[in-house]
Amino acid sequence: ATPVGLLAGTGRGAQLGLLIRGPQVLEDTRRIDTVVLDKTGTVTAGELQVTALEPFGDLADDQLHGLAAAVEAGSEHPIATAIVASAPSVPEAAFTASNFASAAGGGVSADVVLPGSGEPSRVYVGQERWLAEEGIKLSAAERDRLAAAQAQGATAVLAGVVDAAGPRVVGIMSLQDTVKPGSAAAIKRLREIGLRPVLLTGDNEQVAAQVAAEVGIAPEDVFASVLPEGKVDAVKRLQGEGRQVAMVGDGVNDAPALATADLGIAMGSGTDVAIEAADITVMGSELGQVVTSIELSRKTLSIIK
Ligand code: ADP
Ligand code: MG
Structure with missing residues (x-):
């Protein structure tokens, strides 16, 4: 792969409403096998x-x-x-x-x-x-x-x-809060492209379990009552199990976990702090765009190679 080709890939991303931090990010989208999703504002509307x-x-x-x-x-x-x-x-x-x-x-x-x-x-x-x-x-x-x-x-x-x-x-x-209309379909697509969704939240266990059930995340893949510092630990724990972890978030509290993950993805509707910590920023607020960004980045890489 030539650096020029890779950058062209990131330019194409910009056209589609994705900000991709650098060419290496395209490679990273290939390796990930787990996608950690912050609940509030990412899977749910965050409009309580x-x-x-x-x-x-x-x-x-x-x-x-x-x-x-x-x-x-x-x-x-x-x-x-x-x-x-x-x-x-x-x-x-x-x-x-x-x-x-x-x-x-x-x-x-x-x-x-x-x-x-x-x-x-x-x-x-x-x-x-x-x-x-x-x-x-x-x-x-x-x-x-x-x-x-x-x-x-x-x-x-x-x-x-x-x-x-x-x-x-x-x-x-x-x-x-309410689950965003497109979240369940987006999580289904994540599975279809071989990625395992994990739900991460500072909120209580009952709320987390209810949201997980609604969008099709397995009960054993839910981390609830997690302190902001604990979001980093959760990412590290999964990495310690040999997983390649993407983290998707929007909040100030998500920034350290976005930086720790192998691939950090911020929602463009989120806070500047999250966007700064991320490798990819998707425009808007739909989880479906996150899946599209992963698919696009993988495809772009295979065109270049
Ligand atoms: P999440 O991003 O998953 O909502 P947070 O870490 O922001 O998690 O918050 C975890 C919990 O801390 C909330 O569910 C709430 O109980 C409490 N909390 C945080 N910020 C506030 C606030 N401004 N007002 C009331 N409770 C709050
Ligand atoms: Mg949040």
């Missing part, structure tokens, strides 16, 4: 809807939602977008948040003055494990309600508070 609000203390539904929205206003996570976009606009649900902080794969926090209090409370919105690290633990009854929400296939997010009255959970919000 708030489907249930369950306050535990004396907050009304609207207040729980408004409080979470105030804290999430500083985050770009799809969970934050969903909570903020659907927040009620009534005055009693309006809160002012300051000193925003974010923990990747955990959640967000901020200072908020709660009704009937003169002092700011620290408010946390995120997943159970992260709130526990911040000293906010669920009672047995609260844990049952969280499990019930997750059993519905929801991404359940907790709101918790730490102030003079002590750490406590103030409610659960359930969010639901």
Whole structure:
């Protein structure tokens, strides 16, 4: 293969809406046998809807939602977008948040003055494990309600508070995502060209299992409740089993795993950080384009050879 020919291949990619980092990438598409797919935003639309609000203390539904929205206003996570976009606009649900902080794969926090209090409370919105690290633990009854929400296939997010009255959970919000219309067909095609799909997510096991079943990924090929750092470990684990791994993702959290994989593929609809870490970027947001990009790159290489 001549370098000129290979570059012509990458130029053809550009015409078809693919950005291919360099000629070596075409070779890499030949070797891969496993394709790790980030769930949120890659297999699913990443456009969540708030489907249930369950306050535990004396907050009304609207207040729980408004409080979470105030804290999430500083985050770009799809969970934050969903909570903020659907927040009620009534005055009693309006809160002012300051000193925003974010923990990747955990959640967000901020200072908020709660009704009937003169002092700011620290408010946390995120997943159970992260709130526990911040000293906010669920009672047995609260844990049952969280499990019930997750059993519905929801991404359940907790709101918790730490102030003079002590750490406590103030409610659960359930969010639901939807699988993109083309994802199941794209995953079927991946199998047809001899690639094994693996699902990787920071989300809980029930949600992951439900999505996997919907798109035809085997239960043993699902990695759930994975921390952002853990995404790299999952790729390395598969590589350690002798697999040649492509990773497909869109989020900031996916960038290290995209860089670690033998082939990193970013969705063009995703974040700049993911695109920078990737070998191939497909325009748009459809998983089918990822499969097309692999097929095209392989074919381009065989024309050159
Ligand atoms: P994924 O990309 O698979 O959704 P993340 O690592 O981004 O995974 O998030 C993992 C989990 O951490 C989420 O399912 C959620 O429970 C929690 N989380 C992360 N960011 C936020 C946020 N901004 N608000 C609430 N929860 C969050
Ligand atoms: Mg993601």
